[in-house]
Amino acid sequence: MIIGLDVGGTHTDAVLLSKQGLERQIKVPTDTSNLFETVLTGFNHLLEDIPIGKIKRVVISTTLTTNAIVQKELNTVGTIVSSGPGIDPEWYRTDENYHAVEGSIDHRGREREPLNHKQILAIAKSMKEKDITTLGVIGKFSVRNPAHELEIRDLLKDQFDTIFLGHHVSGNLNFPRRIATVHLNAAVYEMHRDFFHAVKNSLEQKGLQIPIQILKADGGTMNLESSMSFPGQTILSGPAASVMGSIAYAPGDMDAMVLDIGGTTTDIAILVDKVPLLEPLGIRRGKYKSLIRSLKTHSRGIGGDSHVRVDGNTLKIGPERLGPAMAFGGPAPTPTDALVFLKKMNSGDQQLAQKGMENIAQALGNTPEAAARAIFKQTCTMILDQARDLVHRINSKPVYTVHEFLAGYAIEPQKILLLGGPASYFAQEIETLSGISTEVVPASAVANAIGAALARTTCEITLLADTEQKKAMAPEEDFTAPISHKFTEEDAVETTHELLLKKALKSGADTEDMAVEIIEYQQFNIVRNFSPRGKIFKVKMQVKPGLIKAYEAVCHHCTINPDIEKGI
Incomplete structure (x- = not known):
């Protein structure tokens, strides 16, 4: 059995998977001030009456670092x-x-x-x-x-x-x-350290002694200990989980848009023939342009719990989240309150939601129902505007997937896949506004946790060899070795491959789930005074992102196994 855990800014989702499908799913509120209790609560519900020895793999994704960047809550360093x-x-x-x-x-x-x-x-x-x-x-x-x-x-x-x-x-x-x-x-780092200890301590309390994997921005995993030396790789871990959780349901031979509507943010991605797009240089968030390898995703502060207010005569939604919806005890109106008031959503306190809509209606000078409909429509419109903006930006540059470069390709989404807790409430309106066939993926409320659970370990290595200086090095791994002037292309590829396998196994990879490929190769002659002095080789190799082989079929059985009681 496999555990998938997605720690979001609003809720933490946990799933228990077997080869028969989704055995159990849990959704608990995320308390960022007490992550240990949040994670432990999820595990307690998920593993009730489950023999610990059956658990073979635990994979975790998180939106905490992504949300910190969006909300500008980074530590001083x-x-x-x-x-x-x-x-x-x-x-x-x-x-x-x-x-x-x-x-x-x-x-x-x-x-x-x-x-x-x-x-x-x-x-x-x-x-x-x-x-x-x-x-x-x-x-x-x-x-x-x-x-x-x-x-x-x-x-x-x-x-x-x-x-x-x-x-x-x-x-x-x-x-x-x-x-x-x-x-x-x-x-x-400090945020990730607290998260690391919360997860580790909660699993130890449950008696789980197996390796823990965490999802990276490129849609692959690494072990939790390795993430402490590169916590930045967990930025966009949550959006990557959304992408991995949607792959099995994407149509082939066409472009699909993935929208994961959460409480704090909406994560947007594109699939081309079931393959996610890649950010070739690295993550860009706000003013930060990084070298963190990632899937091409777009996170914006618009979700079910986004703060709704009126500025002058203008309705404003997000990017801040002040807490849960008023219908669930929160301090301010949200799109979720609009859904509850309009009776599109059955849970929540109707009277509290109405109070929130009355506050907005008074500021706008209309009725609570008109205010609720305006909030709902504007939320959907804002999400689609962000999605269209992503498509426009992708089409203005060369298109890369995690497998290949698509020369002259233009993205034209013909399908929208919705994930996230509120997904089913937004589907019809998003299809109407976009004119694109829209589908809610199975088990959409926990699809990101399923995506994390099924992702395989990935990593990459860059080798630089200089035969004039008689040195080969892979800086990321603190690897340096002497070489001779006879060092060849074959030697460079073989050395890189050995380093990659070593790194992958250290990161927790299974030898059956390692699809290796060269993603960059360069060779230069060193010439001085018209005389050859040596060569420089550069080889970049990766274990490709994808789903683990043993559980690829799980996504096609995402219904609760009736033999195991669903968690609450």
């Missing part, structure tokens, strides 16, 4: 940048605790200017005075030689609780994105 001559690092300033220091390494990995220890120690002192405990350190060419990043870490390791290094995040050369990636890693 420090950043030290070593760039040298060239682009002014001030262009990429993250916040007031961003410091550029002396020292540089060139594009071949050679030191051009040493670090100034006195300057670095003074910067560290100023950060400590602000009670900053987490630090990011980035060198422009650290993927060619991480010596300066390592030197700064060794100098400051006793002064900060956690230090993230730029060469660990990606083998790609992109200084601005590397700065943003390290900053995001540091800024979400």
Whole structure:
């Protein structure tokens, strides 16, 4: 049996899967101030009367870090940048605790200017005075030689609780994105650490001693321990779960739009012939352009519990969520209150929902029913506007899927797949407004947890080999090895493959679920004074995202097994 858990900003969804289908599903409120109790409550309901020994796999996804970025609730962290001559690092300033220091390494990995220890120690002192405990350190060419990043870490390791290094995040050369990636890693670390401990402690209390996997932004998984060194990969974990949970229901030979309507956000994605699109450079959220490999998704602060208010004569919905809907004890009107008032939704307190609609109606100068209908229609319209915007932006650039580059391809959605707790209430209105056939996927309220449960482990490796310098390295893995001038393309591919398999197994992959492919290969001759001096090889290889083989059929049996009582 497999457990899938999706910790959202509003609710935490948990599912128990077997080869016979969906055995049990649970939905509990998420208490971000007490994640341990939230997760433990989910497990208690889910595993009641279930022998612990039957559980073979646990996979978790979360929208907590994504929501923190959307709602601008990131922790204060420090950043030290070593760039040298060239682009002014001030262009990429993250916040007031961003410091550029002396020292540089060139594009071949050679030191051009040493670090100034006195300057670095003074910067560290100023950060400590602000009670900053987490630090990011980035060198422009650290993927060619991480010596300066390592030197700064060794100098400051006793002064900060956690230090993230730029060469660990990606083998790609992109200084601005590397700065943003390290900053995001540091800024979400404390939140992810609390989440990590909540999950680990709750599972230990239940007696589960099996490895725990967490879903990454690229639709694949890694073990929970590995995520502590790269917490930024959990950004868009929740939206990735939505995509993975919809794949089995997408039509072949056409484009489908995926809308996961939650309480806090709506996550939007596109499938081409059942294959998700890829963000080729990395996640972009707000001002942050990162190197975090991810599926192409779009998260916006519009959901069932979005704050509804009137500004002047204009109806405003989101992006803030002040709490649950008034119908469920919340402080302010929401789209959910409109659904309850219009009797599209049977649960919730009708009188409290009516009170919320009366407040909006008074501000707009119309009736509560008119206000509720306006809120409902505007919510659907806003979601579709965001979806159309995503399609437009995708079509303005080359289209990449997780498997291939589609030259000259234009996305034209012919199907909308809805997920999330409120999905069934929105389906008819979204189909009417969009003119596109709209379908609610089976078990839509927990489809994201099912998607997380069935995702296979993924990872990637970038190898750079320089036969003139007689060195091969994979910076993300702290791998460096001597090579001879006879090092070949075959040697580069074989070395990369060995490193990838090692990383995949360490991350929790099953050898039966590893579809490996080369996603980038480059080879350059080094010529000096018209004389060949060596070659540079660059190989990037990945384990492709997808569903685990043993449970691919589970999605086609997403009905509750009558032999096991449904959780509450």
